[in-house]
Amino acid sequence: MIQRKRLFEILERGMPGDTASVVVDYGIISVIVLNIGAVIISSFNDLPALLKQGLSIFEYISIAIFTLEYGLRVWTAPYKYPGRRFAYLRYIVSFMAMIDLCAILPFYLPFIVGVDLRILRILRLFRLLRILKLNRYNNAVELMAKVFTGEKEKILTTVFMTGLMLLLASSVMYYIENTAQPDKFPNIIATLWWAVATLTTVGYGDVYPITHIGKVLSGVIALLGIGLVALPAGIISSGFIKAISREEQAAKEESLQEKPPEAKRVCPHCGKEIE
Amino acid sequence: MIQRKRLFEILERGMPGDTASVVVDYGIISVIVLNIGAVIISSFNDLPALLKQGLSIFEYISIAIFTLEYGLRVWTAPYKYPGRRFAYLRYIVSFMAMIDLCAILPFYLPFIVGVDLRILRILRLFRLLRILKLNRYNNAVELMAKVFTGEKEKILTTVFMTGLMLLLASSVMYYIENTAQPDKFPNIIATLWWAVATLTTVGYGDVYPITHIGKVLSGVIALLGIGLVALPAGIISSGFIKAISREEQAAKEESLQEKPPEAKRVCPHCGKEIE
């Protein structure tokens, strides 16, 4: 059982000094990065046959590594959730484990059901997200995650109001432009493409109103788009400032408690303490 | 009269525990969401006859529901404004009631005057705004509304200055580009389309200057557009931070008042209090 515990320590984020753990950590990250490279390269046309073969072999090797890693992580799950029940299940349904599973499942699926391997291969890129767990970015990512969690309600409201605005704008624009440009604004859902391009100020230029009233609406939506950028900027700004001031508050309180107690006051004429 | 009061309670935002109220709340929200779906679906061409009929029937049902709801809300208005005069009128001219009226009026208007039903149907989407009253988003919406109200003057000034900038830029650009592209910059109002697209950085690409001086002006306006994004972002940021610091201040003052009074100081040599 000692070995299983040791294996768990190796697979988990390496403590500085634990060479085996660090090596495994960087080894898996390397395989992930190489896999991303392989996905990118295999998207090019007219690859030489040798390179195609090499990519195919690398595919098998990395799936083997990822499958082994996933299996070992499941096997050592009880050490991840010590003293709690259903440790295996807990691990399998955890977010990171789901991503890991998504990275290997596409390979095995064609053996079971008939699916397009190419589409499913995209899921392997999800593995890239694990790089965020790397040590050196941890503090910033943690703070950012804390800020996003703290401002979740406001951000959700912003997202909801954005969706509402897009839907309203599309509905109105559809009725305005449909007769003038039936091919560009065929229905409300298709008009959403214009609404998003305008509100986010992307403005590809493939769809835009040509009627006068349509241009007025488009201008209003574009100007509201500026407010839409300002709102999350304000939310995240205040979130960061709140987080920072809380940290400083905590640091101050800590330093207060560490202070030596004040020297007791002694009344000089009777030698006894005052208070 | 008990029933009328109970009806009012049911129609108002449901207290947790008041099952009837919660059911009615979610029921009406469902009808609103379904109506949005219906508006979207009916914007598609070549719908099968059966679906068209279904949408038409759903239209009649939802108008019946909305009319009933509106009538009941007006009838129970005296409980909304207890002890105040003109309760019915007060309710009818309130913002939410106007939106509710806009949602049902388009249906009845064609019976009275000849209007295009399609255009007026858009107004039904205003009902969607009522979803904002939902419990779970309330705190964030309230805070945001407070921030916007607190910064109203600054935001209005920004809007005013933006309008001014658009007008000035359009006037100048019209004189610059009119002779080079008379079809794209025919007059100052039409040139506003370019000004908005540039200042908001949408840049559809249908209208842009081709003269050298026009390009310089366009570049300046685009760069000012960056400041235009920065200004509301700064206003809203500081608004949020002000709101948060006020909340914290209020919380601190509250906790201060709860503090036990400090122990009184007693002079140890005579046993009497100092101060």
Next chain:
Amino acid sequence: MIQRKRLFEILERGMPGDTASVVVDYGIISVIVLNIGAVIISSFNDLPALLKQGLSIFEYISIAIFTLEYGLRVWTAPYKYPGRRFAYLRYIVSFMAMIDLCAILPFYLPFIVGVDLRILRILRLFRLLRILKLNRYNNAVELMAKVFTGEKEKILTTVFMTGLMLLLASSVMYYIENTAQPDKFPNIIATLWWAVATLTTVGYGDVYPITHIGKVLSGVIALLGIGLVALPAGIISSGFIKAISREEQAAKEESLQEKPPEAKRVCPHCGKEIE
């Protein structure tokens, strides 16, 4: 001389209660707004002859009003700068007076030198800026002006660095794309048009790189453009917060000074004051 002083009071921003001053204030604002309307209308083609004549008459009337106003303002200048020398000159070279002069000069210039009336007419729009002096927006405008003045150094640095970035990007892009698209990137100055459109994320779509390395540079500049928006947003945010916290600080200090002095401490056993 009393009349001249009274005239000065009337022309200056009206105190609430000074009916004559308020009437003149709003009267001039109305003429300004009507002039803007006239400029916009006269930019349309194919106006009916009667309307053209009407606009021409309105032109003469408003020039007369503006000239009279300008003359009276100069005449009453000594009351604007009481007890200081060169009051007339002081007023004439002041920013607001220059704008007022720009609004009437274009009309008189053709009588002296041969200039294009149309181009110079644009200057009349500068009068619109005076609306900012209106009472109701004053506080917000003042605060914003204070923030911009306080952050002037940072904003200038941002503007300077933006110019630098545009110049560098254009120079590099010219060497990259010139051979591929000599008509779109003919020289470094013309390439600035692409640089501004990319950095501000306007992206009209009339000029964009087609070479691989040009696309890489364009992508980098577009991403830097995001930082460019973030920088002034941050500067203005912190400026507003600084201004607000200063105001609160000032209010706090004021309230502290209003506090009654603390009751003096008296030693209870001898009846004399301690400290």
Next chain:
Amino acid sequence: MIQRKRLFEILERGMPGDTASVVVDYGIISVIVLNIGAVIISSFNDLPALLKQGLSIFEYISIAIFTLEYGLRVWTAPYKYPGRRFAYLRYIVSFMAMIDLCAILPFYLPFIVGVDLRILRILRLFRLLRILKLNRYNNAVELMAKVFTGEKEKILTTVFMTGLMLLLASSVMYYIENTAQPDKFPNIIATLWWAVATLTTVGYGDVYPITHIGKVLSGVIALLGIGLVALPAGIISSGFIKAISREEQAAKEESLQEKPPEAKRVCPHCGKEIE
């Protein structure tokens, strides 16, 4: 040796009052600015032969000046790093010295190896960065640099996550749009061009999805682009506020230490000090 020390003082940023130093400072800045002008002018086609010759002569002169300046700076390096070893090497590998070298090296390289002078001439523009060292912008640049350094971790994380998002979006979009538009989305790397244009909301309009699912993805990426602008804006805002509050804290602590010591408390009944 006195002369060498004096030379060092002259080359370094001039103290106010040191005329020679200020003259040299502004002289070199003038040469830099003129060089930029020369690079811009020489990018135009069909320049008259005389101007071309003039630019060529100016080229030789400025290279001579820059070479002399670089040589003298290296020679006086021991005064820049007093009492430390390898002063010459230290200076040569410093960032500013590398830029200076880049500005003159392109001229000498063709004598040694065969390179395209035109491309290397761009490097001369790097010299422009030295203008940032100018006195008057120093405080703001320093504060900004401090803020960027303080928020480095967060900014790097944002950059990293942006890269991740671009890569993921490109990979997914490639599989979606490749069959519909094989010329616009030929492989994942080429699809990055679309991803950057969408995420930064530039939207040139040369590449955009035409499939339904591609448009959905494009809309999502554009909306995420808004969050991408908000994130650095929030980071930089909070960075500035942190920097400002630290400065104020430092100023407060300083003023506290400058306070005169409080008058000592004397017990009034025995004339001795308490405490």
